[in-house]
Amino acid sequence: xxxxxxxxxxxxxxxxxxxxxxxxxxxxxxxxxxxxxxxxxxxxxxxxxxxxxxxxxxxxxxxxxxxxxxxxxxxxxxxxxxxxxxxxxxxxxxxxxxxxxxxxxxxxxxxxxxxxxxxxxxxxxxxxxxxxxxxxxxxxxxxxxxxxxxxxxxxxxxxxxxxxxxxxxxxxxxxxx
Amino acid sequence: xxxxxxxxxxxxxxxxxxxxxxxxxxxxxxxxxxxxxxxxxxxxxxxxxxxxxxxxxxxxxxxxxxxxxxxxxxxxxxxxxxxxxxxxxxxxxxxxxxxxxxxxxxxxxxxxxxxxxxxxxxxxxxxxxxxxxxxxxxxxxxxxxxxxxxxxxxxxxxxxxxxxxxxxxxxxxxxxxxxxxxxxxxxxxxxxxxxxxxxxxxxxxxxxxxxxxxxxxx
Numbered sequence: 001x002x003x004x005x006x007x008x009x010x011x012x013x014x015x016x017x018x019x020x021x022x023x024x025x026x027x028x029x030x031x032x033x034x035x036x037x038x039x040x041x042x043x044x045x046x047x048x049x050x051x052x053x054x055x056x057x058x059x060x061x062x063x064x065x066x067x068x069x070x071x072x073x074x075x076x077x078x079x080x081x082x083x084x085x086x087x088x089x090x091x092x093x094x095x096x097x098x099x100x101x102x103x104x105x106x107x108x109x110x111x112x113x114x115x116x117x118x119x120x121x122x123x124x125x126x127x128x129x130x131x132x133x134x135x136x137x138x139x140x141x142x143x144x145x146x147x148x149x150x151x152x153x154x155x156x157x158x159x160x161x162x163x164x165x166x167x168x169x170x171x172x173x174x175x176x177x
Numbered sequence: 178x179x180x181x182x183x184x185x186x187x188x189x190x191x192x193x194x195x196x197x198x199x200x201x202x203x204x205x206x207x208x209x210x211x212x213x214x215x216x217x218x219x220x221x222x223x224x225x226x227x228x229x230x231x232x233x234x235x236x237x238x239x240x241x242x243x244x245x246x247x248x249x250x251x252x253x254x255x256x257x258x259x260x261x262x263x264x265x266x267x268x269x270x271x272x273x274x275x276x277x278x279x280x281x282x283x284x285x286x287x288x289x290x291x292x293x294x295x296x297x298x299x300x301x302x303x304x305x306x307x308x309x310x311x312x313x314x315x316x317x318x319x320x321x322x323x324x325x326x327x328x329x330x331x332x333x334x335x336x337x338x339x340x341x342x343x344x345x346x347x348x349x350x351x352x353x354x355x356x357x358x359x360x361x362x363x364x365x366x367x368x369x370x371x372x373x374x375x376x377x378x379x380x381x382x383x384x385x386x387x388x389x390x391x392x393x394x395x
């Protein structure tokens with residue numbers, strides 16, 4: 001049962017990743033927005049769109065990092081600031097479902113400066129599955145934060161960190177400066 | 178006859194430091210964050226111990242016995258690397274000070290560093306802003322490269338002494354003893370209990386820092 005459910009989820013995600021087309025015709029939107037919501041399978045990104053999306057992706061990833069750092073810092077205190085944790089958890093939870101849409105074809109290392117590895121587009125199912133795990137963990141963490149139970153916050157935060165790492169270990173190139 | 182040059186605590190400090198720094202490098206490159214933090218705590222304890230031992234230790238371990246100004250370094254080089262007593266000659270003393278200062282800077286920035294994903298951070302990172310932590314993290318990484326350069330210099334100097342001057346500096350750092358020319362002043366040993374007290378104090382201060390410093394966090 002579990003296996004087939006999981007398989008279904010993968011298919012669903014893969015479909016979403018490949019074919020989510022939001023033809024809202026809102027051309028007045030920024031380049032980034034149209035790049036994020038356009039149909040990746042049919043219309044290749046222009047170079048400008050790719051670079052804009054990659055820049056936005058980088059900023060979102062940094063936002064995740066900032067949020068987790070704030071949570072980590074709060075949890076180190078003897079009486080953690082649960083409101084600060086909630087603030088971070090809701091920001092992570094809101095961004096997490098969009099993560100996969102920041103990785104359409106044509107936004108890899110062949111286009112511009114990025115630590116996203118080309119493997120992402122060679123193993124789209126695995127990547128989508130890991131993004132899905134992250135989304136689920138982000139949701140559970142947010143639920144725990146809203147409930148305010150520190151034990152649960154700690155467990156779900158650890159689990160969330162593992163889903164970050166699962167992807168970064170495989171699909172993110174080491175930092176170069 | 179061989180005479181004492183380096184005391185046991187100084188030698189233990191030196192070789193433990195070599196092992197810890199090597200492991201810390203390995204753990205950072207291989208993403209073993211939890212291990213890396215423990216190795217950092219160990220290094221901090223060692224460094225604090227060395228500060229204490231530099232005040233209360235044997236004659237060759239004391240800073241007052243080997244920290245000298247540039248004039249002494251110049252004289253030493255002019256004298257063709259001749260030095261009348263056991264312990265650090267002026268040039269070697271520079272290397273010790275540079276290595277210790279760099280290690281303190283690396284451990285210090287490590288205390289407030291944070292990995293980019295916010296999954297692991299130094300024990301005092303929560304006391305500073307995210308920006309300060311990021312700067313410290315960059316410094317932590319960059320200064321390590323400077324340390325590596327210093328270590329290369331350190332090892333190269335020891336090889337040069339061996340090959341060009343025919344002097345063995347490695348042996349005494351292992352056995353603690355060296356053949357001293359007549360008239361050279363050997364080491365005056367420190368007290369073993371002073372070494373233990375220095376170590377206990379170093380570990381206590383390290384634990385206090387790990388716990389979150391002043392009143393143990395906020």
